[in-house]
Amino acid sequence: MGETIAAPVRRVRTQDQAAAVVGRIGAAQVQLGRLKASLDVAVAQANLAYETAAAPLRTAISADTELLRGYFDANRASLLTGGKKSVALSTGTMGVKKTTAKLVVADVDALLKRLEEDRKLRRFIRTKSEVDRAALLAEPKVAVTIDGVSIEGGEDAFFVKPLTVGTA
Structure with missing residues (x-):
């Protein structure tokens, strides 16, 4: 098996060397x-090519689906016998299915x-209690005295920020 040869460890010993390393970064x-x-340009070009090729296919699928819908609606009683929700064809299946119910509220506050106000309707109100993490972080000396609470991080983190000269 091939061994990986580790590169010799180099050290930055002077400020000039540090400046050179930051420049390389x-x-x-x-x-x-x-x-x-x-990459972004290539992805955009690929997306454009896909959308251009897909548009007429989507249009054809939509038109054919509407054709089938007309046939299905006109013949629903004979196609869906015995409580069936779909009909099998030699090339696939068509039918109906329940959509997911969605609650629409015009004015949440009202x-x-x-x-x-109505005691019988209060069961439709949810009360949620949760820990206010921001408040605990704002008072770390008190927070750490509470069992099960500890605060991690908050130390100095090393960073390198090279000067940026135009990205063109």
Whole structure:
């Protein structure tokens, strides 16, 4: 099996060497940015080609679906016998299915007020209790005295921010 040879460890010993390393990082970041930009262009071109090819297919599917819908609606009683919801054809199936019910509320605040006022309707109100994490973080000295609470992080994190010179 092939062994990986580790590169010799190099150390930054002077501020000039550190500046050179930060410069290399900046140059690499610029190259990454250019690669990402070319990827974004390629993805956009592929999406455009797909959408261009897919549009007439979607139109044909929609038109054919409407043709079948007309036939199905006109012949529903003879097609769906014995409580059936679909009919098998030699090339596939067509039928009906229940859609998911969706609640639409025009004015949430007015509805909530109405539910609160009527004792019989209060069961439709949900009360949610949750820990206020922001408040605990705002008072860390008190927060850590509570059993089961600890605060992690908050230390200094090393960063490198190279000067950026145009990404063109």
